[in-house]
Amino acid sequence: MTIPKERHVLVVFPHPDDEAFGVSGTISTHIKQGTPVTYACLTLGEMGRNLGNPPFATRESLPQIRKKELIASAEAMGLTDLRMMGLRDKTVEFEDDEKMVGMMADLITELNPSLVITFYPNLSVHPDHEATARAVVRAVRRMEDRPKLHCVAFANNTLDVLGNPDVVYDISPVRDQKMGAMKAHISQTAWMLEEMEHKLAQGDTETENWLTKERFYNYRWDQDFEESF
Amino acid sequence: MELVEVKKLQVELDAFANRDVYLHLETTNGSYATHFNEGFFNAGAFIRNVVINYELGKVVGESPHRVGLKLPHGWVYAQGITHYELDEQGRLLLAGHDGSGKLAVALQISETPFSY
Numbered sequence: 001m002t003i004p005k006e007r008h009v010l011v012v013f014p015h016p017d018d019e020a021f022g023v024s025g026t027i028s029t030h031i032k033q034g035t036p037v038t039y040a041c042l043t044l045g046e047m048g049r050n051l052g053n054p055p056f057a058t059r060e061s062l063p064q065i066r067k068k069e070l071i072a073s074a075e076a077m078g079l080t081d082l083r084m085m086g087l088r089d090k091t092v093e094f095e096d097d098e099k100m101v102g103m104m105a106d107l108i109t110e111l112n113p114s115l116v117i118t119f120y121p122n123l124s125v126h127p128d129h130e131a132t133a134r135a136v137v138r139a140v141r142r143m144e145d146r147p148k149l150h151c152v153a154f155a156n157n158t159l160d161v162l163g164n165p166d167v168v169y170d171i172s173p174v175r176d177q178k179m180g181a182m183k184a185h186i187s188q189t190a191w192m193l194e195e196m197e198h199k200l201a202q203g204d205t206e207t208e209n210w211l212t213k214e215r216f217y218n219y220r221w222d223q224d225f226e227e228s229f
Numbered sequence: 230m231e232l233v234e235v236k237k238l239q240v241e242l243d244a245f246a247n248r249d250v251y252l253h254l255e256t257t258n259g260s261y262a263t264h265f266n267e268g269f270f271n272a273g274a275f276i277r278n279v280v281i282n283y284e285l286g287k288v289v290g291e292s293p294h295r296v297g298l299k300l301p302h303g304w305v306y307a308q309g310i311t312h313y314e315l316d317e318q319g320r321l322l323l324a325g326h327d328g329s330g331k332l333a334v335a336l337q338i339s340e341t342p343f344s345y
Contacts, residue, residue, distance in 0.1 A: 047257070049332045050330060053311075053326040054312075128260075156264065
């Protein structure tokens with residue numbers, strides 16, 4: 001599947017590095033095609049657990065490290081409109097729900113995206129992911145002229161619930177940008193990258209596949225996760 | 230951060246006693262614990278920027294250590310503490326990191342509020 005040209009793409013995730021694993025190839029491709037992309041990152045991953053042993057950071061110094069990594073990831077993808085939304089990691093679901101919808105609605109109104117990318121409600125594992133997904137879906141649901149909504153789902157039961165992803169992009173032309181985004185978040189990805197390079201050297205097709213394909217689900221409005229909000 | 234040396238950490242704990250201090254206390258298994266191990270019961274707690282005033286603070290045991298703070302009307306304690314640091318802002322940061330370098334517990338005290 002080739003990536004169509006969009007008017008504007010809005011990406012919304014709660015943590016620095018959420019964009020790197022599943023979406024950085026798609027973001028890089030849009031940017032290469034001249035489509036403006038905005039990434040709204042809700043927190044700075046303040047509660048990240050990878051601090052090392054011996055530790056390379058403290059609970060208090062981690063946010064500044066992750067902020068720099070987020071900026072470096074944006075640079076690796078060529079992304080120039082990075083919004084840091086100022087929430088705290090692991091508290092997104094406890095924010096006022098209407099306030100969260102308002103935050104998303106403001107971004108959509110300002111940017112008028114033809115495509116919004118976020119997580120899939122009930123299939124994205126982390127409570128912050130779920131809260132982000134709910135807020136984005138609610139904001140888009142209220143729009144008269146809804147943009148396309150592509151969602152990342154990775155819960156263990158995803159295949160049972162949704163089947164195979166209906167949007168699969170070949171991102172091999174921007175493989176370097178994707179590796180760059182993942183390497184930018186080195187404080188959180190070091191062990192994973194080491195394992196990945198080992199697997200790639202052994203010719204592991206699953207890992208290779210991960211670097212060349214990105215998968216999304218069109219949000220299914222006919223199976224909406226709630227009747228109304 | 231450095232590995233806890235009981236005598237050195239005890240001096241730092243004593244220095245914060247009997248004055249109002251801001252507390253950060255956190256225990257965590259991470260938000261992915263049940264994703265990677267479906268039978269896992271994931272529990273944790275988090276409190277940040279609550280003011281306490283402890284009359285006695287103690288670090289006890291071999292690493293991983295326990296640290297307890299006795300309050301006029303109650304207690305604060307954490308177990309699993311491995312590392313500590315008095316940071317450049319004079320805040321006492323204690324943490325427990327597991328063998329893979331993941332934080333499992335944090336107990337921090339400061340005379341000024343921690344960021345948001």
